[in-house]
Amino acid sequence: MMLVVLRVVVCVHMLMLFHFVCLSSHSCHPEENSALLHFKTQLITNTTSYEDYYYYENCRHVYPKMRTWENGTDCCTWMGVTCHPVSGHVIGLDLACSALQGIIHPNNTLFHLTHLQTLSFAFNDFYGSELSSQFSKLVSLTHLNLSGCGFEGEIPSQISHLSKLQSLDLSFNYGLMWKETTWKRLLQNTSCLREIVLDDTNMSSIGPTPNPLSLIANLSSTLVTLSLVYTEIRGSLINDILCLPNLQHLILRGNKLSVHLSELSCTISLSILDLSYCDIQGPISSPFSNLTRLTSLNLAENHLNGSIPSSLLNLQRLTDLDLSWNKLSGQIPNVFDRITNLQTLSLHDNNFQGMLPSSLFTLTRLSQLDCSYNQIEGPLPNEVAFSNLTQLILNNNLLNGTIPWWPLSFKSLRYLDLSNNQFTGHINSQIKSYSLEYLYLCDNKLQGNFSESIYDLVNLTGLCLSSNNWSSTVNFSLFSKLQKLEYLSLSGCNSLLLESETSISYTFFNLYVLQLLSNNIIGWSKFSGKFPQLEYLELSNNKLEGKVPKWIHDIPSLFHLKLSHNMFTSIGHQFPWYQFDYLDLSFNLMDDDISSFFCNATSLKVINLSHNRFTGTFPQCLANTSSLVDLDIQMNKLHGNLSDTFKHRGLDTLNLNGNQFKGLLPKSLSNCTYLVDLDLGDNQFEDTFPHWLQNLSRLEILVLRGNKLYGPIANLKSENIFPSLIIFDISRNNFSGSLPKAYIQNFQAMKIVDDEVRSRLVDYIDTSAGSGVRNIRPEYDNSVIATIKGANTPFAKIPRAFVNIDMSENKFEGDIPDVIGELQALKDLNLSHNRLVGHIPYSLGNLTNLESLDLSSNMLTGNIPTELTNMNFLEVLNLSQNQLVGPIPKGKQFDTFLNDSYGGNMELCGLPLSIQCNNNVPLQQYPSSEAEDKFGFGWKSVAIGYACGMVLGIGLGFCVFSIGKPQWLVIIFGGKRIKRRNRGNRRARTT
Structure with a gap:
């Protein structure tokens, strides 16, 4: 009875409590x-x-x-x-x-x-708000998430008053900054923290001493998740951190950390470890293999080298492994049968060689495989065990053979990239991967016909079939069936039919990139397709002719147009330039007057009109366009004076080579402080050397060749004259005076042989000038014509390793400066057809990377220095038409040069010349006829002067012998000598 009563009372209380609640x-x-x-x-x-x-x-x-x-x-x-x-x-x-x-x-x-x-408050917009110290009043908080809110300023030290915090997420507040004392107090006072997520906050003022990561030891009993992505924290990853008993997720991506791990003896619960982008050096250390509970390991974008240790693949719970963007090499270990739970594997951008391991294709759970950008070779297997594969990315390798059935048959596959390999054969099989969203097979050796089943892949978003050898006629309109298609690259077709077979107008609703390169296009002028979203259109190298067709003009969203290497004769209808970003019409036959073409161009960044027949004056509007970065209008028929209203500091490239511009060089170019490539060659400019360009610290290419420039190049006293210059071409002008020694000794980039080190120098110069660091290109996108190894050589793209000085065909006189020998990165040096005298400097032997040296048609004297034999890469040598004497050096590259390298030097001897050397001193020969023409007097004048001087000398000698040293002779000759010596002393003191 009592038990029943008790149960009733409890029930009543529960009902009352429920009612109250x-x-x-x-x-x-x-x-x-x-x-x-x-x-x-x-x-x-x-x-x-x-x-x-x-x-x-x-x-x-x-x-x-x-x-x-x-x-x-x-x-x-x-x-x-x-x-x-x-x-x-x-x-x-x-x-x-x-x-x-x-x-x-x-x-x-x-x-x-x-x-x-x-x-x-995660992912709201409180931009401009400081993280108030008043948050410390919320003392009962256990979970605080202010991620992605735009808070800024210093994190208040009062945040450590939130002693009950179990989860703190301040990530993606790029303006938040930690002080070391605040970080220490937080870790000391919040002993219950299980989750710390501080991604993209600023912790640069913490550490590295004491090690900011070691302070986390206070949370050893609670911490489960620590995420410090891109915080600029510095320190060492040590055993104590990995041995935290409850730590499961350690994500330190994007920080510069040193890893000091010895063998781990603790029980580790870590399941996710992300040390990507941490600048870790050396091989993969063995302790990683002891993290037996790891399910995800990310070591991407470091400097790891050596091979993958087989022990790393003993992590049987591993589901995700990313070792991409390192310097790993050797063969990929054939031990993947040990980690059968693997779902994603990324090994791209390394130096792996050999074949893909067979055990890799036995992983039944693998969904993503990326081994692109390596040197993996061999065929793909005919049979695999994959059943959940969604991404297969093997592009940019050396894979060969035919493409087997399975990559095009998996119903789960969404992304397939086999481009830039050496696959051969046909694709005639039925493609059954209807879930495919991206199919990239370009840049292989495939041939035959397209598989008609491609047009049934209704989910395709990206399709690249370019640079193969397709033999059939491809009906372009059929691609309109792929309504989700956004990117289409198609080239190398025997014939591409654009003209519609019927009166139907096909619409490509979502296409925004279309590349139809190097095809035999049929019916392009009558094409009536519509592209409401198209932004990028490239039709280069197709032999298209006539006017640019109306259907191109009618594309409403177009802002990137490349029609180069065709036979177009006119732009045709006026384009809405104001919406364009990129325009390339180079290598056509266009003869439009472009004087006022671009007056509505407010967004154009790149304009390439080179190698056409455009007429008119320089488009005045372009000089004032603030968006313009690259302008290349070389090899046209433009004329007149150049506008002197350049104001845009962001202009990177200006190439006006091969036109008919005249007048003065525009001094306003000195405002273009970002200029890298300036080519004004082969015009009719008439001016002195543009010394006002010397402060353009980014300038790497300066070509003034083939104009009417004149006068001496002043030796300005400055420590920052063209420090980044690697191409200096002022040939075929009328410059006079001595070679510009002050400029040459400041060509800092030419002194550095290593391309990467030279790039870092340019970065340093840019940064010190307050302009920020820019991306260094392995090559320059714009073309140039340079005199290389004695011949005019066009470069479609200029390799960064090409370092050149050409000051030939001017009126320079005096000695060759020794400082040229410091420019050890030089590949080509041409000082020919000037009036240079004196000896060839021994220092030129330091130019061990030189491939071409031309000092011909000067008045150089003395021996050929034996130090020049140090030039191991020298292919072209021209020392002809000088007054060199003595034996020709022997050995190395000098044994390969023929007679024409030395012609016109009458006192040279030794191979390859037929004149043998002996111990007698050769007689002084008369100048060549070419030298006579060049300097305005010949050997007859010299002989007459020599004879008269001899008679006068004998007479004077007889007088001295008979009557002693006469005073009048001392006054005439001795006085003049004293005056000359005094003037020389004063000049030396002045210098």
């Missing part, structure tokens, strides 16, 4: 209700800001939750608000992805909600 759960405290409503008035809701890609990735859905907050309603019923079931206090506020904007000031009523336990 139900009542209280809908009862919000008035002061908290008021605080929330006031908080709402301080912010606005703006859903349009969430169109940004960043927010889209983190907020798949946006809920403007505060729109449900209305006065007179219970706050416990509002979206995003959680109340305590008994007390009714607001204990939870989740406004993540709520499209909020505004500033959270320190006096905000938010900080009156002192019972809050969880608070999330």
Whole structure:
């Protein structure tokens, strides 16, 4: 009986408690209700800001939750608000992805909600707000998530007062900065932290001494997740951290860390380890193999070398392994049968060789495989065990043979990239991978016909079939069946039919990139297709002729157009240049007058009109265009004076070579401080040397060849004259005076042989000039014509390793400066057809990378220095038409040169000449006829002068012998000698 009564009492109490809870759960405290409503008035809701890609990735859905907050309603019923079931206090506020904007000031009523336990403002826009110290009033907080809110400034030290915190997420607040004392206090006072996520906050002021990671030892009993992605934290990854008993997720991506791990003897619970982009050097260390609970290991983008240790593949729980972007080499170990749970494997951008291991194709759970950009060779196997494969990326290798059936048959496959290999054969089999979204087979040796089943892949977004040898006629209109297609690259077809077979106008609704290169295009002028979204169109190298057709002009969204290497004669209709970004019409037959073509060009960055027949004057509008980066109009028929209104500092390339421009060089080019390539060669400019360009610290190519430039090049006293220059061509002008020694000795980039080191020098110069670091290109995109090894050589793209000085065909005189021998990166040096005298400097022997040396047609004297035999790469040598004497050096490259390298030097001897050397000193020979023409007197004049001088000398000698040294002779000759010596002393002191 008592038991029954007790049960009744308990039931009654439970009913009363349930009734109380139900009542209280809908009862919000008035002061908290008021605080929330006031908080709402301080912010606005703006859903349009969430169109940004960043927010889209983190907020798949946006809920403007505060729109449900209305006065007179219970706050416990509002979206995003959680109340305590008994007390009714607001204990939870989740406004993540709520499209909020505004500033959270320190006096905000938010900080009156002192019972809050969880608070999330993730991915709203509080840009400009400082992280207020008032957050410390929320002492009951266990979970605080302010990720991606735009907070900035120093993190207040009072955050350490939140001693109950279990989860802290301040990630993606790029303006937040940590102080070392704040970091230490947080770790000391918050002993319950299980999750710390501080990605993309600034921790650069912490450490490296004491090691900021070792401070985490205070959380040894609680910490489960530590994520410090791109925080600029410095320090060492040591055993103590990996041995934290509950640590499961350690993500340190994008920091510069040193890894000092010995053998691990602790029990490790770590399942996710991400040390990618951490600048780790050396081979993969053995302790990683002891992390037996690892499911995900990411060591991408480091400097790891050597081979993959087989022990690493003993991690049987591993599902994700990323070793990409390293310097790993050798063969990939054939031990994947040990890690049968593997789902993703990324080994791309290494130096792996040999065949793919057979055990790799036995992984039944593998969904993503990326081994691209290696040197893997051999065929793919005919049979595999894959059943869940979604991505297969093997491009840029040496794979060969035919493409087997399975890559084109898996129903689960969405991404297939086999491009840039050596696959051969046909693709005639039925393609059954209907889920394919990206199919890249370009740059192989495939042949035959297209498989008709390609047109049935209705999910295709990207399709690349270029640079193969397709033999059939391809009907372009059939690709309109692929309504999701965004990217199409197709070249190398025997014939590509563009003209529609019927009157139907085909529409490519989503296509935004179309590349039809090197095809035999049929019916292009009558094509009637529509491209409402097309942005990139490339039709290069197709022998297209006539005017640019109307269907191209009618593409409304076009801003990238490349029609180079065709036979177009006119642009035709006027393009809406204001929307264009990139225009390449080079290597055609266009003869339009372009004087005023680009006056509505407000967005054009790259314009290449080179190698055409364009007429008119320089388009004045282009000099004032603020967006322009590259302008190449070389080899046309443009004329007139060049505009002197260049203002845009961002101009990178200006190539006007091979036109008929005249007048003065525009001094306003000195405003273009980002100039890298300036080519004004082969025009009719008439001016002195543009010394006002010397402060363009980024300038790497300067070509003034073939103009009417004149006068001496002043030896300006500056320490920063063209420090980045690697091509200096001022040949075929009328420059006079001595060679510009002050310029040559400041060509710093030419002194550095290593291309990477030279690039870092340019980076340093750019940074020190306050312009920031730019990407260094392995080659220059614009073309140039240079005199290389005695012949005019056109470069479609200029290799960065090409370093050249050409000052030939001028009127330079005096000696060759010794400082040229310091330019050890030089590949080509041409000083021919000047009036240079003196000896060939021994220092030229230091130019061990020189491939061509031309000092011909000068007045050089003395021996050929034996040091020149150090030039191991010298292919072309021309020392002809000088006054060199003595034996020709022997050995190395000098044994390969023929007679014409030395012609016109009458006192040279030895091979390959027929004149043998002996111990007698050769007689001085008369100058060649070419030298006579060059200097205006010949051997007859010299002989007459010699005879007269001899008679005068004998007479004077007789007088001296008879009467002693006469005073008048001393006055005439001795006085002059004294005066000359005094003038020489004064000049030396002045210098």
